[in-house]
Amino acid sequence: MSIKHGLLALLEREPMYGYQLRSEFDATTGSTWPLNVGQVYTTLARLERDGLVTPGEEDAEGRVRYSITDAGREELAGWFGTPVVNSDRPRDELAIKLALAVTVPGIDVAAVIQQQRASTIVAMQDLTRLKATGEGDLSWSLVLESMRFQYDAEIRWLDHCETSLARAVRERDAATTDTTTGTTTKKAGARR
Template sequence: MTVKFTILGFLYRKNLHGYDIITEFNELSHHQWPLNPGQVYSTLERLERDGLVTSLGENEKGRIHYQITQAGREALFDWISSPVKRPLLRDELYMKFLLAESKGLEGIEELLQSQKELILQQILLLTDFKKTIDHKHFKKIIYGGLLHLEADLKWLEYIKDE
């Protein structure tokens, strides 16, 4: 996740200050992604320096409101409309497997079993979490996470059977 474009996305429809951005982010992500407040404020400063947002001055509480600029809108559009390249083979689990198998390291059976248990636990957690969420868009995110976990389980079964 890129904080820069997340902030631009929040500023797309309305002017906000840093605290509002943090609050809206936490609500949107259902508190599932930690967002460092210091990173938000430093990113807002860089966005202003780069001409992607404009400061509208301080309110009565001393909070600076920001507005997205046309350049910011264009950058946001370019980011949102571009595909996300995912690492295909670069994964810590894959490296552990490769090392253990190719170098004859001990512990591969324990790794595969504990990884399977962890995935099953994560599936249960996400399934339970999905039941508590009314937000239809976030349910789609949870479903995507469940599909990734199921794919990992299938891979572990493949490894075990080979």
């Protein structure tokens, strides 16, 4: 999700100050994507430059309340009407890490997988405990459930990686090279 569209969505509800936007963003997303106030004001400046928001007059405390413009509403409607595709998402660091781990000599890939699985299970349990508290509104609940499903999928993918690794090790061990003839032979009983 882009911060730009998140702020536009919040401003569609009502005009807000920068600090209000940050608080509402955190409340709506369950603080799953920490947003600092500097990001808010930098994004607001870009949105204003692009004609998507307009600042109001400063109040007595020097705060400016921002409002969404018609162009901002069009941008927001376009965002809501466009599916998120994989190319819009950040790189999957875990997939890259495991892909590299299998190519680097001396790395215990099984240990890397186990360590990640343990960490993911703990994170999933934390989310389950949060859900059990029953706090939050529908938007918070949807974000929480999305994260739980992602963790569940990650655990299943790690299981798949572990199975694939074990199969590759078995196949590698089953094939031996005869150093005198340079031919590859299968050990008795080895399956490929």
